[in-house]
Amino acid sequence: MEILSKAFGEYGTNCYIIKGTSGDLVIDPGENAAPWVFENTDKILAILNTHGHFDHTYDDKILQNSGIKIYIHEKDEFFCTKDPFEKLNDVFSPDFLLSGDEILTFGNFNVKFAHFAGHTPGCSMIFVSNGKINRNAETLDEMFSPVDTKIFSGDVIFRGSVGRSDFPFSNHKDMKISLQNILKIKQNFEIYPGHGAPTNLENERRVIEYFLKYF
Numbered sequence: 582m583e584i585l586s587k588a589f590g591e592y593g594t595n596c597y598i599i600k601g602t603s604g605d606l607v608i609d610p611g612e613n614a615a616p617w618v619f620e621n622t623d624k625i626l627a628i629l630n631t632h633g634h635f636d637h638t639y640d641d642k643i644l645q646n647s648g649i650k651i652y653i654h655e656k657d658e659f660f661c662t663k664d665p666f667e668k669l670n671d672v673f674s675p676d677f678l679l680s681g682d683e684i685l686t687f688g689n690f691n692v693k694f695a696h697f698a699g700h701t702p703g704c705s706m707i708f709v710s711n712g713k714i715n716r717n718a719e720t721l722d723e724m725f726s727p728v729d730t731k732i733f734s735g736d737v738i739f740r741g742s743v744g745r746s747d748f749p750f751s752n753h754k755d756m757k758i759s760l761q762n763i764l765k766i767k768q769n770f771e772i773y774p775g776h777g778a779p780t781n782l783e784n785e786r787r788v789i790e791y792f793l794k795y796f
Contacts, residue, residue, distance in 0.1 A: 589614045596617070604626040611638075628652065690709055691711075700748070704744070708730055727768045740780035
């Protein structure tokens with residue numbers, strides 16, 4: 582799986598392009614990301630937002646205006662339509678609102694928005710696979726293989742840290758539950774966070790365990 586990344590805006594928000602056989606996926610196009618996205622893609626299959634914060638969705642509207650569909654968890658729609666922080670150039674309505682139960686197919690990719698609330702109500706870690714998955718599986722471990730699956734964790738977990746839960750609309754209790762649930766994932770998936778360098782789940786287990794002591 583070929584993954585392009587570049588950080589944008591004052592918060593250094595990572596935008597990702599995942600190259601596919603019949604088109605590409607774009608994750609979290611932040612401020613001024615659109616020109617880079619257009620320059621590095623021939624066909625965009627979808628825009629996937631890990632959550633609704635403006636630094637991850639800033640250029641969504643520009644890409645949407647070119648006919649690209651936007652996907653986000655339903656509980657974060659209000660960030661896009663109401664802009665509570667008054668940071669977006671234009672509010673917009675995502676095309677598809679997800680519950681987290683869906684398995685989406687785009688070209689050769691299978692995608693699942695795994696809901697890990699806390700940083701925002703609809704914060705998700707997006708599992709992207711270009712291999713076979715077990716659609717009937719009850720757990721993420723059973724559904725996906727780390728051989729052909731990457732996790733785009735947004736602001737849930739980072740290399741050496743976890744997402745904040747002290748912002749407006751964040752929830753400390755939900756964040757604790759999400760971190761506990763992440764530790765239930767036993768396979769060592771590669772992780773591409775919303776800020777900072779890539780990592781993997783094995784490296785972050787002790788980090789998560791450390792932060793859980795303070796919840």
